[in-house]
Amino acid sequence: MGSIRVDGLTKSYGDVQAVDGMTFDVDRGEVFGFLGPNGAGKTTTLRALTGQIRPDAGDVRVLDCDPVAAPIETRRRVGIVPERGSPPSFLTPREYLEFVGDVRDLEPEYVRERTELWSDRLGFCSKLDTLHTDLSRGQQQKVMIAQAFLHEPDAVLIDEPLANLDPLVQEQVKRFLVAYAADDNAVFVSTHNIDVAAEICTRVGIVADGRLVAERTLEDGLGDGSGDDSLLDVFLEHVDPDETRDVPSLERVEP
Numbered sequence: 001m002g003s004i005r006v007d008g009l010t011k012s013y014g015d016v017q018a019v020d021g022m023t024f025d026v027d028r029g030e031v032f033g034f035l036g037p038n039g040a041g042k043t044t045t046l047r048a049l050t051g052q053i054r055p056d057a058g059d060v061r062v063l064d065c066d067p068v069a070a071p072i073e074t075r076r077r078v079g080i081v082p083e084r085g086s087p088p089s090f091l092t093p094r095e096y097l098e099f100v101g102d103v104r105d106l107e108p109e110y111v112r113e114r115t116e117l118w119s120d121r122l123g124f125c126s127k128l129d130t131l132h133t134d135l136s137r138g139q140q141q142k143v144m145i146a147q148a149f150l151h152e153p154d155a156v157l158i159d160e161p162l163a164n165l166d167p168l169v170q171e172q173v174k175r176f177l178v179a180y181a182a183d184d185n186a187v188f189v190s191t192h193n194i195d196v197a198a199e200i201c202t203r204v205g206i207v208a209d210g211r212l213v214a215e216r217t218l219e220d221g222l223g224d225g226s227g228d229d230s231l232l233d234v235f236l237e238h239v240d241p242d243e244t245r246d247v248p249s250l251e252r253v254e255p
């Protein structure tokens with residue numbers, strides 16, 4: 001049984017059907033990529049998984065927690081890097097990580113160790129005592145990643161994990177996510193980035209019009225081009241070209 005389970009999730013906002021019977025599982029040991037164009041329903045699904053919205057229908061579970069019935073317990077146990085999330089402007093990274101540790105009932109000494117480890121790993125040691133309001137967007141993203149992994153959760157939900165990070169840190173975060181999943185944890189990554197999905201995921205689900213329309217696994221040649229179709233081909237097969245016409249990277253460029 002999957003660590004993350006979405007079964008028939010349906011949610012509309014007024015007349016807009018944002019998610020329409022979304023179904024998938026993510027097991028321990030997997031980096032699952034949730035890949036889709038703008039408006040496909042990725043954020044709405046993530047919001048349901050983190051207890052921020054009440055589904056119209058369907059069942060959602062993360063580490064056997066029901067995010068609708070127990071949103072606080074879910075957020076305590078799971079690591080979450082939300083879309084465009086930022087740490088509180090009036091706290092420093094050290095204060096924020098102390099606060100997160102407190103909410104999760106972690107020992108202060110453990111939180112101090114993990115704060116050192118993560119600030120060193122992501123390169124924000126020199127900013128630990130600077131107010132977030134004085135940090136760059138990328139530095140704030142690093143703090144958001146640190147808070148999600150602070151308690152070494154068995155499952156993490158991440159929206160655009162590499163947004164705003166410099167190339168060196170992007171490489172570190174990619175490698176870390178792969179290693180984290182290999183350590184028997186479930187990693188869910190929502191992204192627009194086909195290359196990143198192909199590079200780090202063990203399985204990719206393609207989302208269009210509020211549902212999962214295709215899946216590709218490592219056995220299909222995900223990322224190494226050995227399959228019949230590349231991830232880009234599968235993506236284009238299922239996504240309305242009108243919706244992607246403004247995305248230059250999706251055009252085939254002849255040398």
Ligand SMILES: Nc1ncnc2c1ncn2[C@@H]1O[C@H](COP(=O)(O)OP(=O)(O)OP(=O)(O)O)[C@@H](O)[C@H]1O
Nearest residue numbers: 013016017018036037038039040041042043044045
């Ligand atoms: N609060 C809301 N009120 C009304 N409509 C909404 C709301 N949130 C999302 N929607 C609509 O639901 C659909 C799915 O949106 P969602 O944010 O889940 O897509 P997404 O795949 O995350 O898109 P993006 O990649 O652009 O972030 C879109 O048509 C969007 O306009």
